[in-house]
Amino acid sequence: MSKYFIGLMTGTSADSIDGCVVDFSNGFELIHSKSNNLEKNYKLKYEEAIKKGFKNRNDDEMVHKLEESLNKSSVELIKDLLEEIDTSSVSGIAFPGQTMFHDAARSYQIGCAQFIADEVGIRVIHDFRNYDMQKGGLGAPLVPEFHKYLFAESDKRKVIFNIGGISNGTYLDGEDIRVASDVGPGNCLIDLVAMRDFGIPYDEDGKIAASGQIDQQLLNSLLDKILTKGYPRADDKSFYYNLDELKSDKPENLLATLSELTALCISDFCHSFDLPREILLHGGGTKNNYVMERLEKSIGSSLKLTDHLIPSKYVESAAFAYLAYLKRGLLVDPRR
Numbered sequence: 001m002s003k004y005f006i007g008l009m010t011g012t013s014a015d016s017i018d019g020c021v022v023d024f025s026n027g028f029e030l031i032h033s034k035s036n037n038l039e040k041n042y043k044l045k046y047e048e049a050i051k052k053g054f055k056n057r058n059d060d061e062m063v064h065k066l067e068e069s070l071n072k073s074s075v076e077l078i079k080d081l082l083e084e085i086d087t088s089s090v091s092g093i094a095f096p097g098q099t100m101f102h103d104a105a106r107s108y109q110i111g112c113a114q115f116i117a118d119e120v121g122i123r124v125i126h127d128f129r130n131y132d133m134q135k136g137g138l139g140a141p142l143v144p145e146f147h148k149y150l151f152a153e154s155d156k157r158k159v160i161f162n163i164g165g166i167s168n169g170t171y172l173d174g175e176d177i178r179v180a181s182d183v184g185p186g187n188c189l190i191d192l193v194a195m196r197d198f199g200i201p202y203d204e205d206g207k208i209a210a211s212g213q214i215d216q217q218l219l220n221s222l223l224d225k226i227l228t229k230g231y232p233r234a235d236d237k238s239f240y241y242n243l244d245e246l247k248s249d250k251p252e253n254l255l256a257t258l259s260e261l262t263a264l265c266i267s268d269f270c271h272s273f274d275l276p277r278e279i280l281l282h283g284g285g286t287k288n289n290y291v292m293e294r295l296e297k298s299i300g301s302s303l304k305l306t307d308h309l310i311p312s313k314y315v316e317s318a319a320f321a322y323l324a325y326l327k328r329g330l331l332v333d334p335r336r
Helices: 042-052 061-082 113-120 128-134 144-151 188-198 204-210 216-227 237-241 251-272 289-299 312-325
Strands: 004-009 016-023 029-037 090-095 098-102 107-110 124-126 157-163 166-173 176-185 278-282 330-332
Touching: 004 061, 004 312, 016 061, 016 312, 029 061, 029 312, 042 061, 042 098, 042 188, 042 237, 061 090, 061 098, 061 107, 061 113, 090 113, 090 312, 107 128, 113 124, 113 330, 144 157, 144 166, 144 176, 144 312, 157 251, 166 251, 176 188, 176 216, 176 251, 188 204, 188 237, 188 251, 204 251, 204 289, 216 251, 251 289, 278 312
Parallel strands: 004 090, 090 124, 157 278
Antiparallel strands: 004 016, 016 029, 098 107, 124 330, 157 166, 166 176
């Protein structure tokens, strides 16, 4: 009997593709997980496409090649995961694709679910964001339903944060989602400046940011533009990339300021809804020590990772596996 779901995730940081095999038949069980780096220059080309204002697959040959690269990387990771299990035990593969554009009317991801289904011979569930929007949701964030499933406890209030390219938070009041929203940039602006000004994909451990000084005037300007957006909301990455203030004579100061921005956007969400005692974090941003230090200072309470239930890195891929389990997307069957 098929009981496993495979979840994939390539977030807005666009540096790797994560995958996991999950069993929901008797509670939550993480069977196997793996992460592969995306092809060389994938992240750089993805960032270029976002900055150009991508709206349609046919806009640019580079975007078409990005999609081919994502398809290939996704199939490779799925086959790696299938080496550990019996293929016939898999009910479906959750493939969220790579978000290129998202607003209140439409969400667009590259990646071909039919190609993946044909290559591995397993049905694929995809287009989760548009499915959610058709049901009255915002299309993002989508992880909160999994946050509720895995972390909710009666009579306990807690916040779970995903610090990815964009940060999003889920406020759980007992077993109910009180509010879930994107809240601001996570890693995306930090990575943008690290690549543009230092020629590196990210600021490892936040070491460069830690050597800089926070520009309070710049920080206030950025906060004014972001915090007025309110909650709940779904953010498009291009909004952050089009901010005029992302320049400085001292790029280490800009990194320090953007790291503080990430921390304060998360803190604002927490304090906007009577700050709960328990705050759990996952996502790539948890690896940035400087961001974590600033976040702990701005929130004023200790923070914990989700690792006691699931490794932080695989929360999102497991979340999409859960959405596939709930049939919250479109289904394609292999044609052979």
